[in-house]
Structures are given as structure tokens and as C-alpha cells.
Amino acid sequence: MTKITVAKGDGIGPEIMDATLKIIMAAGADISIDEIEVGEKVYLAGNLAGIAKESWDIIRRNKVFLKAPITTPQGGGYKSLNVTTRKFLGLYSNVRPCNSLHPFVKTKHPQMDIVIIRENEEDLYAGIEHQQTDEVVQCLKLISRPGCEKIVRYAFEYAKQYGRKKVTCFTKDNIMKQTDGLFHQVFDEIALEYPEIENEHWIIDIGAAKMADTPEIFDVIVMPNLYGDILSDIAAQITGSVGLAGSANIGEQCAMFEAIHGSAPRVANQNRANPSGLLQGAVMMLNHIGQGNIAEKVQNAWLKTIEDGIHTYDIYKEGTSKQKVTTTEFADAVINNLGQQPSILTAVSYDKNAALILPRYQRKEAKTKSLVGVDVFVNWRGSNPDELAELIKQLESEDAELTMITNRGIKVWPEGFEETFCTDHWRCRFKPLAEKTFNHANITAMLNEAIEKNIDTIKTENLYLFDGKPGFSLGQGQ
Numbered sequence: 001m002t003k004i005t006v007a008k009g010d011g012i013g014p015e016i017m018d019a020t021l022k023i024i025m026a027a028g029a030d031i032s033i034d035e036i037e038v039g040e041k042v043y044l045a046g047n048l049a050g051i052a053k054e055s056w057d058i059i060r061r062n063k064v065f066l067k068a069p070i071t072t073p074q075g076g077g078y079k080s081l082n083v084t085t086r087k088f089l090g091l092y093s094n095v096r097p098c099n100s101l102h103p104f105v106k107t108k109h110p111q112m113d114i115v116i117i118r119e120n121e122e123d124l125y126a127g128i129e130h131q132q133t134d135e136v137v138q139c140l141k142l143i144s145r146p147g148c149e150k151i152v153r154y155a156f157e158y159a160k161q162y163g164r165k166k167v168t169c170f171t172k173d174n175i176m177k178q179t180d181g182l183f184h185q186v187f188d189e190i191a192l193e194y195p196e197i198e199n200e201h202w203i204i205d206i207g208a209a210k211m212a213d214t215p216e217i218f219d220v221i222v223m224p225n226l227y228g229d230i231l232s233d234i235a236a237q238i239t240g241s242v243g244l245a246g247s248a249n250i251g252e253q254c255a256m257f258e259a260i261h262g263s264a265p266r267v268a269n270q271n272r273a274n275p276s277g278l279l280q281g282a283v284m285m286l287n288h289i290g291q292g293n294i295a296e297k298v299q300n301a302w303l304k305t306i307e308d309g310i311h312t313y314d315i316y317k318e319g320t321s322k323q324k325v326t327t328t329e330f331a332d333a334v335i336n337n338l339g340q341q342p343s344i345l346t347a348v349s350y351d352k353n354a355a356l357i358l359p360r361y362q363r364k365e366a367k368t369k370s371l372v373g374v375d376v377f378v379n380w381r382g383s384n385p386d387e388l389a390e391l392i393k394q395l396e397s398e399d400a401e402l403t404m405i406t407n408r409g410i411k412v413w414p415e416g417f418e419e420t421f422c423t424d425h426w427r428c429r430f431k432p433l434a435e436k437t438f439n440h441a442n443i444t445a446m447l448n449e450a451i452e453k454n455i456d457t458i459k460t461e462n463l464y465l466f467d468g469k470p471g472f473s474l475g476q477g478q
């Protein structure tokens with residue numbers, strides 16, 4: 001017997017959780033339940049995180065968490081419980097299968113059967129943001145090698161376990177050569193370990209367009225956090241309804257399973273909501289805890305129910321659907337179908353499934369890191385880059401010289417275009433003169449000089465070579 005933590009959430013949460021638990025228990029799930037309270041009530045009682053400390057203890061002890069959607073109150077500094085849970089518990093992998101249920105649920109993509117695997121902890125979601133000048137704010141995009149290795153390996157292992165043929169990677173590494181470039185590079189490295197699985201990389205823009213237009217050409221798709229957030233909602237929506245998709249958030253020790261939709265407050269307490277999304281989350285949970293036979297029984301009964309035309313209001317369609325049912329009636333219909341298989345939709349077989357056990361990340365040998373310059377960012381309200389260059393050249397020394405100024409990444413000095421629009425946020429790149437070495441003391445000297453000369457420095461970024469390879473981008477137009 002596996003003990004799991006359950007939170008019934010807000011809005012339609014309690015209704016769809018009751019329906020989901022009733023179905024999986026009827027199918028013979030060998031679980032016991034610790035229930036915790038999270039969400040709106042907890043937030044409104046003054047807990048900005050939406051969860052009490054004792055509840056964390058229970059989640060961490062049980063390691064498996066089935067969570068209904070919650071309502072995050074607007075304003076007031078309430079933190080998203082989903083984001084906090086993923087990060088605190090190290091749930092690095094978000095898995096979202098999106099398949100169409102044609103001809104029983106209306107979709108433009110009858111052949112669609114994809115799984116989106118989204119990195120869940122890094123990227124712009126680190127939430128490190130700063131206002132630096134009147135005109136410019138920044139958000140740091142952090143991508144790590146362990147983060148990339150873990151998610152890419154997860155995608156290939158998932159493909160292997162579920163008999164999938166191809167893993168596709170989406171990034172924008174033609175622009176973000178360091179961050180997305182690392183993700184792509186790690187994808188290429190790890191793909192070599194799985195010769196039996198096809199692999200390919202697409203630039204995210206055209207990849208996303210293709211996914212929305214011809215999703216049948218994709219199988220498993222792995223991508224960094226922000227792209228995955230957006231594309232997994234699109235993918236779920238174009239299968240027919242966001243109300244039908246579930247997701248798994250997997251970490252090395254804990255896992256959380258949920259529906260992808262929210263708490264739908266407008267349909268709450270009416271016994272109308274579709275419990276399918278949460279049920280799909282529960283099916284993934286059963287696979288994860290090694291009860292693949294129960295997961296399979298539930299999934300096939302659910303497919304049969306959809307195929308029988310027994311539909312909740314959100315997918316009900318005159319002509320295709322046979323019976324419009326309530327949440328509880330839908331659950332009972334699935335229970336009635338336990339032990340049966342769909343005849344038109346493809347039945348699933350999960351006999352070998354269990355939690356994926358991945359090797360732990362091994363830290364690589366440190367590379368040789370050498371400092372070869374610095375970018376000094378300054379706040380300056382002028383408009384002519386040549387004037388700024390004159391000002392900044394005062395920071396030059398016998399060791400280092402100003403080599404470039406960019407504004408929002410585009411080179412404006414030397415030889416900029418007067419058409420280029422400039423803000424009050426400038427990056428001034430210093431490199432050592434020939435035969436000179438460069439060290440941290442040069443940078444602090446430069447910053448001290450800037451104070452003397454009334455130059456408003458915002459921050460610096462060191463320029464390094466790693467094993468002789470540049471760890472920084474060139475200026476656009478350089």
C-alpha cells in the first residue's frame with residue numbers, strides 16, 4: 001500500500017477530486033490517503049504561501065502528492081503554490097501528454113499524440129528581476145548543465161519506457177547561444193546514448209507553428225521552462241479541451257500530479273465539471289507508484305466512457321455525444337466500464353511502467369576559467385554613443401581599453417547607425433590591451449574611477465573563457 005497526500009483544492013477541486021478518487025479506488029488502487037488543506041482558505045487566513053508547515057511535512061514524508069486546482073487570490077503578495085511546490089521539492093520535470101480523442105471530442109488534429117516534457121525549475125522562472133534604470137528592467141534567464149542533463153535524460157528515458165520513437169528538442173539557440181545553446185548541446189550529447197530513439201532539434205518559433213499545424217509529426221518534445229509553459233497549454237487546447245489533460249511534476253525524491261486547468265470558480269459546486277484532467281494526473285500517479293495495472297484499467301475504462309459518448313458539458317456536442325452527464329454520473333460511468341477496453345480509440349497497455357529511476361547528476365571536472373574582460377553597464381541619459389564613448393574612455397587604463405558599446409544588445413559604438421533607438425541602459429565592453437593580463441583588481445579600479453568621474457555604473461558582468469572557449473556573446477552587429 002502506498003500512502004499519498006491529497007489536496008482537494010478550491011472551486012471545482014473537491015468535486016473532481018472526489019470523482020477521481022472514487023474511480024481509482026473502485027479500480028483497486030492500493031493507496032491510503034493523508035489529506036491536507038492548501039489554497040484559498042489558507043491564503044486568506046494570512047499565510048502568503050497558501051500552505052502550512054505541517055502540510056509540507058506530510059508532503060515530504062509521503063513523497064507522492066495528488067493535487068486539485070487551487071485559487072490564488074489576486075493581489076496582496078500571495079505566492080503561487082504551484083511554483084513554490086515545484087521548486088521546493090525539486091520537481092524538475094513536467095510531463096504533459098496531449099492526445100486527441102477523435103472522433104469523440106472535436107479537434108482539428110485527429111492524429112495528435114504528443115508528450116511535452118518541460119523543464120520546471122530554471123530559465124526565466126528563477127524570478128530574479130531588477131529595475132536598473134528609469135527605462136530598463138531585466139529578468140535573468142538561468143540555464144544550468146545539471147538542469148539540462150536531468151530534463152533531457154528524463155525525456156529519452158520516458159520515450160524508452162513508453163515505447164515512443166522520437167524526441168524533439170525546441171530552443172531558440174540561434175539567438176540565445178549561451179543559454180538555449182547549452183540546452184541544445186546537452187540534448188545532442190545525451191541523444192547519442194539512445195541510438196534506438198530518433199532525435200531532432202527545431203528552432204522554437206517554426207517548431208511551435210508546426211506543432212499547432214501538424215502535431216502528428218511530433219512524438220515527445222522536450223524544452224526549457226518558458227517555452228514549455230506556453231506550448232503545453234496550446235498542445236492541450238488543440239487536442240479538444242484543456243479540461244482533458246493531466247500533468248506530472250517529477251523530482252528525484254517527490255512527485256506531484258494534477259490537472260492542467262485551474263479551479264474554474266464559475267462552475268464550482270454545480271456537479272458539472274469534467275474530472276478527466278485530474279483523473280489523467282491520477283493515472284500518471286498510479287504508473288509512478290508501480291500500479292501500472294490499475295492505471296491501465298482506469299485509462300481504458302475512461303477511454304471507453306469517452307467513446308460511449310458519455311460527456312460532461314465542456315466536451316458535449318450534439319451529434320457526437322450521446323449523454324450529457326454530471327461530474328458524479330461521469331465517474332459512475334467510468335466505474336461501470338472498469339475491465340472494458342475502448343474499441344475505436346487505442347487501448348493502453350502499461351504493464352511495465354513504474355517511476356523512472358535516473359542516474360544522479362555527476363558534476364563534471366572544472367574547466368580552466370580565465371578572465372578576459374568585463375562588461376560595465378551604465379545608466380546614461382544622453383543619446384549620442386560617441387559622447388558616451390568619450391566619457392567611458394576615462395575608465396581605460398594601461399591594461400584595458402573600451403572595445404564596444406551596445407544598447408539593448410545592439411552595437412552602437414564604434415560605427416553604430418544613427419537610426420538605432422537607444423535607451424538609458426548601456427553596456428560598455430572592456431578588453432585587456434595586447435600582451436596585458438586582466439584580473440578582478442582591474443575591474444574594481446575601473447569602478448572606483450567611475451565613482452570619481454560621476455559615471456553611474458549599474459552592474460558588471462565578467463567575460464570568461466572556459467577551456468579557451470568564449471563564455472559570452474558578441475554584440476549584435478559586432
Ligand code: NAD
Pocket residue numbers: 012016068069070071072073082242243258259260261262263264265266267272273274275276277314
Ligand atoms: P481555469 O482553467 O480554471 O478555467 C478556464 C476555463 O475552462 C473556464 O471557462 C472553466 O470553466 C473551464 N474549465 C476548466 N476546467 C474545467 C473542467 N474540469 N471542467 C469543465 N470546465 C472547465 O482558468 P482560470 O479561469 O484562468 O483560473 C481560475 C483560477 O484557477 C485562478 O484562481 C487561477 O489562479 C487558478 N489556477 C490554478 C491552477 C492550478 O492550481 N494548477 C492552474 C491554473 C489556474
